[in-house]
Amino acid sequence: MKTGLLAFATVALLTAISTPSHAKERPRAVAAPVDQNVNCITEREVVAAQKAWGEGIVKIGKVYSEGGDYSAAAAAHIDQFYAYDLSLVLFKPTLASVDQFRTSFDAALSYFVGGNSTYPEDKGFAIKPWTKVRWQNVGITNNACNMAVAMGNYYFTAKGGDVETKVEYTFGYIRGNNNELKIVVHQSSVPYNGS
Numbered sequence: 001m002k003t004g005l006l007a008f009a010t011v012a013l014l015t016a017i018s019t020p021s022h023a024k025e026r027p028r029a030v031a032a033p034v035d036q037n038v039n040c041i042t043e044r045e046v047v048a049a050q051k052a053w054g055e056g057i058v059k060i061g062k063v064y065s066e067g068g069d070y071s072a073a074a075a076a077h078i079d080q081f082y083a084y085d086l087s088l089v090l091f092k093p094t095l096a097s098v099d100q101f102r103t104s105f106d107a108a109l110s111y112f113v114g115g116n117s118t119y120p121e122d123k124g125f126a127i128k129p130w131t132k133v134r135w136q137n138v139g140i141t142n143n144a145c146n147m148a149v150a151m152g153n154y155y156f157t158a159k160g161g162d163v164e165t166k167v168e169y170t171f172g173y174i175r176g177n178n179n180e181l182k183i184v185v186h187q188s189s190v191p192y193n194g195s
Helices: 002-018 043-065 069-080 105-113
Strands: 091-094 129-141 148-158 163-176 181-189
Touching: 043 069, 043 105, 043 129, 043 148, 043 181, 069 105, 091 105, 091 148
Parallel strands: 091 181
Antiparallel strands: 129 148, 148 163, 163 181
16 A cells, blocks of 8 residues: 555655646647658649649640540549549539539539539530640648648649739648549639728
């Protein structure tokens, strides 16, 4: 019994000494645990995925301009870059104001090519057509290792013009079944114009 009381008193004394009475307990930022088997998403991979996504948007417009099956090109683009087959995808496109959120494959397809009576506001963003997409990342974070988020501006150049359309974006990426990056978050908006 005396040994137990002595041990308890020692622990209490050490705790009192190591924690000043005026010190407040502060929450600590703790990094998310990372499975050692996880292949962390790199900034280089995100930049490559962004470039490929932009090229895909240009390709859809080119197929449209040449009279090809642009709906099939857009469906292939969505399959390649979005994780609708793996996860909920939070997609808030730039030019949507009635049905702003496109959480299904069909809703995303309608946004890119139009023609879906469920989404009458869709004119087909990807069939504008665009000839170039340029990315300007403010930052890319991958603190959780298995997801990366990029934010910044991207600039779209329309066919027959040199003027770029500036759009703000946030994209979130995870790994797909074949180790490729897939989008699970895509939010785009036109910058605030001051009015």
